[in-house]
Amino acid sequence: MSYRNTGTLFTVLVFLFATAGARAWAGSQSKLVAFTVDSVLAADTNKGIDVRIASMGARLRKVFSYTTYRLISRQRRRTQCGRMTGFDLPGGRILHVEPRTVVGDTIGMELVLFQGPRPVMTTELRLKRHAVLMIGGPHYEQGMLIIAITVDTPGSHDVLVHEPRIHQHQRLHAVSTPGQAP
Amino acid sequence: MTSCDEIGPLLGAFEDGELKPHVMRDIALHVASCASCSGVSADYAILGHKLRETVVEPALEGFADQVMARVACLQPPWHVRLARRLAASSAQANTWLSMGAMAVAMAALTAIIVTPYAQRFAGGAAAVQLASNAREPVAQAPANTSRQIASVSAGPSATVPVAASQPDVQTEISRLEVDNPAVALWNAPENDTTVIWVPDQP
Numbered sequence: 001m002s003y004r005n006t007g008t009l010f011t012v013l014v015f016l017f018a019t020a021g022a023r024a025w026a027g028s029q030s031k032l033v034a035f036t037v038d039s040v041l042a043a044d045t046n047k048g049i050d051v052r053i054a055s056m057g058a059r060l061r062k063v064f065s066y067t068t069y070r071l072i073s074r075q076r077r078r079t080q081c082g083r084m085t086g087f088d089l090p091g092g093r094i095l096h097v098e099p100r101t102v103v104g105d106t107i108g109m110e111l112v113l114f115q116g117p118r119p120v121m122t123t124e125l126r127l128k129r130h131a132v133l134m135i136g137g138p139h140y141e142q143g144m145l146i147i148a149i150t151v152d153t154p155g156s157h158d159v160l161v162h163e164p165r166i167h168q169h170q171r172l173h174a175v176s177t178p179g180q181a182p
Numbered sequence: 183m184t185s186c187d188e189i190g191p192l193l194g195a196f197e198d199g200e201l202k203p204h205v206m207r208d209i210a211l212h213v214a215s216c217a218s219c220s221g222v223s224a225d226y227a228i229l230g231h232k233l234r235e236t237v238v239e240p241a242l243e244g245f246a247d248q249v250m251a252r253v254a255c256l257q258p259p260w261h262v263r264l265a266r267r268l269a270a271s272s273a274q275a276n277t278w279l280s281m282g283a284m285a286v287a288m289a290a291l292t293a294i295i296v297t298p299y300a301q302r303f304a305g306g307a308a309a310v311q312l313a314s315n316a317r318e319p320v321a322q323a324p325a326n327t328s329r330q331i332a333s334v335s336a337g338p339s340a341t342v343p344v345a346a347s348q349p350d351v352q353t354e355i356s357r358l359e360v361d362n363p364a365v366a367l368w369n370a371p372e373n374d375t376t377v378i379w380v381p382d383q384p
C-alpha cells in the first residue's frame with residue numbers, strides 16, 4: 001500500500017468520524033424538551049394548598065413552612081436543545097430556559113431570570129426528569145413568589161407545539177376574588 | 183431595538199441561533215412579551231423542524247466495517263511495516279510519558295480547585311452564610327434547615343461557586359450568577375426538589 005493510499009484512508013476515516021459526530025450532534029439538537037413552569041404564591045394567610053397544585057403540595061410543605069400556596073399561572077412549552085424559550089412570570093418577571101443536553105434522564109440547561117429587562121439570576125444546571133427546581137424569594141402580593149420548574153423529554157416523534165401566549169396569571173386574577181379560598 | 187418592525191426581519195436568524203448573543207437576548211426579551219413576534223418565531227421553529235424531517239441522510243450502516251475489512255486485506259511492504267513498528271514503539275513511550283504528566287497535572291489542578299470549596303462546605307463561616315442569617319426572611323422559607331446544603335454570600339453580579347451535587351441529588355448546579363448577596367441554595371433529595379432562594383434586593 002502506498003503513502004497516497006494511506007492518505008486516502010486517513011481522509012476517509014476522518015470523514016467517517018466527522019459524519020458520526022455530526023449525526024450525534026444533530027440527534028442531540030433535535031431532542032424535544034418540555035418545560036412546565038408553575039408560578040405559586042406562598043403566604044401565611046392560612047388558606048391551605050390550591051387544589052390545582054395538590055400533587056406538589058407535599059413537596060412544598062416539606063421544603064417551606066408557609067400556610068397558603070396558590071397557583072398563579074401554569075405554563076408549558078416545548079423546545080429543542082439549543083433553543084431558548086421564555087415564560088412570562090407574575091410581577092413583570094421573565095424566565096428564559098434553554099435546554100443544552102439530554103443525557104439519559106438528565107437534562108442540562110441554562111436558566112436566566114429577568115426582573116423587567118434586568119437579568120437577576122443566571123444558572124446552568126442539570127435536572128433529572130420529574131425532579132423539581134424551585135426558584136423563590138421575590139415578594140409578590142402578600143407573600144412570596146415560588147417558581148416551580150419541571151422538565152420532561154417527550155417522544156422525538158412529537159412535533160413542536162405552538163401554545164398561545166395567554167397571560168394566564170392575569171386571567172386567573174380576574175376570576176379569583178380576594179377572599180376566595182383556593 | 184424594541185419594535186416589532188425591527189425585530190421581525192431577525193426572527194428567522196434568531197430561531198436558528200445565528201445572531202450575536204446580545205442581539206439574541208434583546209430579541210428573546212421582546213419575544214417573551216410580544217404575542218405577534220412569538221407566533222412568527224414559533225412558525226419559524228415549526229418550519230425548521232419540518233425541513234429537518236425531510237432531509238434524507240445517506241445510509242452509512244456497515245460502511246466503516248467494509249472499509250476496515252478492505253484495509254485488513256491489504257499487506258504493506260516489509261520496510262513500511264518495520265518503519266511503522268519502530269514509530270509505534272517510540273510513540274507508545276511518548277504517550278505513556280505524556281499521560282503520566284497529564285495525570286500529575288490533573289491531580290494538582292483538582293487539589294487546587296477542590297480544597298478551598300471543600301473547606302467552604304465543611305463549614306467555613308467566613309465564606310458561607312447560613313440561610314437563617316440572610317437579610318430577607320429566608321429563615322422562614324425552609325421548614326427544615328438541615329436540608330439546606332449551601333447558602334452563599336456573593337458580591338454584586340458575582341458568580342457563586344456551587345457544588346449542589348450529591349449522589350442521591352436530582353439536580354446539579356454548575357453555575358449560579360446572581361446580583362443579590364443573599365442567595366441561598368438547598369436540596370431535599372427525598373422530594374427530588376432543589377431550591378434557589380433569591381430574595382428581592384434590599
Ligand SMILES: [Zn+2]
Pocket residue numbers: 185186189212216217218219220
Ligand atoms: Zn413584537
